Amino acid sequence: MASEFAIETKQLCHTFGTGAAGVRVLHNVDLNIKRGEVVILMGPSGSGKTTVLTLVGCLRSVQEGSVKLLGTELNGASDETLMRMRHRIGFIFQAHNLHKSLTATQNVQMGLQIHGRQANRNWREACRHMLELVGLGDRVDFMPDQLSGGQKQRVAVARSLVGNPEVVFADEPTAALDKESGHRVVSLLRRLADERQTTIFMVTHDHRVLDYADRIIKMEDGRVVEEKSILFPGMESANH
Amino acid sequence: MSRIIGWLWGRLPIGWLQLMHNKTRLIAAVGGVTFANVLIFMQLGFMNALFETSVFSHRSFDADIVLVSSDFRSLREANPLPRSRMYQALAVPGVHYATPVYIGTRFWTDTSTGDTTNFRVTGVDPNADVFDDKDLSAKARQLRLPDTAIVDQRTRDFNANIQATLQSGRSVNVEIGGRSISFVSLFDQGASFDVDGSLIVSDQTFFALFPNRRPGTPTLVLLKIDDPSQAAEITEHINQHLAHGDVKAMTKQAFIEAEQSYQATQTPIGFVFGFGVGIGIVVGLVIVYQVLSTDVQDHLSEYATFKAIGYPPRFFFGVVLEEALSLAALGFIPGLVICLVLYELAAAKTGLPITMPWTRPLFVFCLTAAMCTLSGVIATRRLNAADPAELF
Numbered sequence: 001m002a003s004e005f006a007i008e009t010k011q012l013c014h015t016f017g018t019g020a021a022g023v024r025v026l027h028n029v030d031l032n033i034k035r036g037e038v039v040i041l042m043g044p045s046g047s048g049k050t051t052v053l054t055l056v057g058c059l060r061s062v063q064e065g066s067v068k069l070l071g072t073e074l075n076g077a078s079d080e081t082l083m084r085m086r087h088r089i090g091f092i093f094q095a096h097n098l099h100k101s102l103t104a105t106q107n108v109q110m111g112l113q114i115h116g117r118q119a120n121r122n123w124r125e126a127c128r129h130m131l132e133l134v135g136l137g138d139r140v141d142f143m144p145d146q147l148s149g150g151q152k153q154r155v156a157v158a159r160s161l162v163g164n165p166e167v168v169f170a171d172e173p174t175a176a177l178d179k180e181s182g183h184r185v186v187s188l189l190r191r192l193a194d195e196r197q198t199t200i201f202m203v204t205h206d207h208r209v210l211d212y213a214d215r216i217i218k219m220e221d222g223r224v225v226e227e228k229s230i231l232f233p234g235m236e237s238a239n240h
Numbered sequence: 241m242s243r244i245i246g247w248l249w250g251r252l253p254i255g256w257l258q259l260m261h262n263k264t265r266l267i268a269a270v271g272g273v274t275f276a277n278v279l280i281f282m283q284l285g286f287m288n289a290l291f292e293t294s295v296f297s298h299r300s301f302d303a304d305i306v307l308v309s310s311d312f313r314s315l316r317e318a319n320p321l322p323r324s325r326m327y328q329a330l331a332v333p334g335v336h337y338a339t340p341v342y343i344g345t346r347f348w349t350d351t352s353t354g355d356t357t358n359f360r361v362t363g364v365d366p367n368a369d370v371f372d373d374k375d376l377s378a379k380a381r382q383l384r385l386p387d388t389a390i391v392d393q394r395t396r397d398f399n400a401n402i403q404a405t406l407q408s409g410r411s412v413n414v415e416i417g418g419r420s421i422s423f424v425s426l427f428d429q430g431a432s433f434d435v436d437g438s439l440i441v442s443d444q445t446f447f448a449l450f451p452n453r454r455p456g457t458p459t460l461v462l463l464k465i466d467d468p469s470q471a472a473e474i475t476e477h478i479n480q481h482l483a484h485g486d487v488k489a490m491t492k493q494a495f496i497e498a499e500q501s502y503q504a505t506q507t508p509i510g511f512v513f514g515f516g517v518g519i520g521i522v523v524g525l526v527i528v529y530q531v532l533s534t535d536v537q538d539h540l541s542e543y544a545t546f547k548a549i550g551y552p553p554r555f556f557f558g559v560v561l562e563e564a565l566s567l568a569a570l571g572f573i574p575g576l577v578i579c580l581v582l583y584e585l586a587a588a589k590t591g592l593p594i595t596m597p598w599t600r601p602l603f604v605f606c607l608t609a610a611m612c613t614l615s616g617v618i619a620t621r622r623l624n625a626a627d628p629a630e631l632f
């Protein structure tokens with residue numbers, strides 16, 4: 001592939017609102033995240049973490065500066081390009097946003113179906129397998145209303161991973177989870193990074209999962225203030 | 241059901257599943273569509289009855305070409321024309337037969353019940369071949385006796401005693417316009433919006449009933465030609481030949497269409513029905529739009545998630561369209577059934593031919609589908625404009 005970086009931002013700025021009412025929430029953010037790297041983004045509430053994630057994850061139009069995702073420039077990209085990039089990434093949201101009229105399996109299927117009929121051949125097995133990986137093998141035909149908050153969150157994780165994304169963005173994926181399922185989800189992400197070179201870019205406040213990361217980036221007031229590499233990711237929690 | 245749609249679409253039938261998930265909303269929406277359908281069907285039924293009944297008389301004549309006064313708009317208010325034009329038209333090559341017809345309306349009050357009936361009175365030469373229906377032309381021979389009439393058995397609220405007496409072969413004496421008239425036979429035509437029924441009388445009886453009408457001024461002249469396929473050309477020749485400008489010739493079909501167009505565009509009743517159809521469409525549009533846009537609103541964050549996954553705008557339009565067409569179909573079926581029942585009731589009550597031609601359900605369904613689709617288009621506009629991050 002062209003670039004060794006999955007995510008590259010240069011001088012990324014973002015302003016909410018226009019004119020005098022405009023509030024600049026990101027100031028010249030530079031990030032370089034390699035393929036297969038697990039990076040955690042931390043920082044106080046309102047520091048701009050979600051904004052960074054949505055900009056890099058093709059969910060918000062880039063205003064100023066450069067964002068390269070998998071080698072494609074997102075600033076000024078067409079709707080068509082953004083849509084194609086979205087097919088290649090997975091997003092785990094702060095809110096799970098499951099579709100209430102669909103079963104757990106069907107919700108996961110929505111993540112697979114985007115890849116066309118070909119990918120849908122063995123969708124039933126693929127979806128079930130993914131649900132088993134997040135520990136919901138016994139809940140495949142439940143409606144979202146019949147699942148707990150944490151279970152819903154795990155269905156959403158399965159949905160974003162089922163299409164084999166090249167990059168996974170996760171916004172506080174463990175917030176609604178107990179310790180055990182939190183670890184299960186994050187170690188699953190870690191495994192994807194190790195086995196398939198999937199890049200993981202995750203926002204979290206959860207100190208229990210920090211040591212799964214290769215690198216931790218701290219933000220404050222829309223600026224990157226600290227970067228810290230971890231030598232043996234996953235070791236500490238493996239001893240728990 | 242969802243299996244079938246899913247297989248057809250090549251994706252999960254989200255629209256359908258979404259509709260089925262909220263049963264209360266589904267019932268309200270289907271009820272709204274049904275109501276709009278009933279409204280549209282009823283208006284179309286009445287409008288069609290208006291068109292059909294207004295040309296009952298026109299259709300009954302055996303003619304290829306009809307001569308009318310040049311300002312003809314509707315049979316009800318047709319001015320008479322000079323009979324000399326009939327002879328001039330006969331001189332046009334290809335025309336081999338002509339007969340005058342006199343038309344007027346008269347009230348008749350049934351002394352036994354006190355009911356008043358508004359009759360269209362058609363005066364014909366009893367020896368002539370006036371009607372398509374050969375039995376009726378044969379019955380018209382009885383009208384050689386003065387002051388006799390053949391009466392429409394489907395006259396609105398027709399006195400059953402009179403009908404029974406006539407059916408048993410005896411005649412019934414009544415008084416119409418101060419004259420004693422004898423009903424001698426029945427024929428079958430039907431009521432319309434402007435008259436309750438029809439009487440056929442001889443030309444002589446007609447003049448007796450309408451003292452101010454003169455033999456020289458028929459309302460219509462029926463013409464027959466040697467080769468009916470040349471009706472259009474010969475009509476043209478007659479119009480050139482009769483250059484006085486006081487009459488015009490029309491093919492029978494044009495004559496029928498002129499009356500229907502007059503009923504549709506120039507009468508208040510035609511306007512009322514057209515308006516009713518419009519209201520039905522608006523009601524349907526508003527209800528379906530309301531339902532679809534609330535539904536889109538309720539699922540905005542789910543849709544935003546799908547958009548974030550990479551689903552294109554046409555996917556969302558597809559989902560809403562799926563809902564719209566499901567609503568159209570679910571509302572259409574009860575609407576059709578209710579209307580078939582109402583048609584029966586209305587036909588029995590009014591004596592009007594309110595029937596359901598097979599093309600009408602097709603037309604109304606297409607209309608409903610179009611109306612639902614339009615609502616769907618409007619409902620998804622907001623969704624397509626926004627960045628996914630702004631929709632959560």
Ligand SMILES: Nc1ncnc2c1ncn2[C@@H]1O[C@H](COP(=O)(O)OP(=O)(O)OP(=O)(O)O)[C@@H](O)[C@H]1O
Pocket residue numbers: 016017025043044045046047048049050051052
């Ligand atoms: N849609 C928006 N319109 C206006 N301002 C916004 C919008 N979204 C976020 N902001 C502002 O931008 C700033 C950064 O928000 P952001 O959501 O990125 O913070 P965060 O780091 O994710 O916080 P948290 O940890 O609470 O989720 C905040 O000051 C917030 O008020």
Ligand SMILES: [Mg+2]
Pocket residue numbers: 049050051094171
């Ligand atoms: Mg946030």
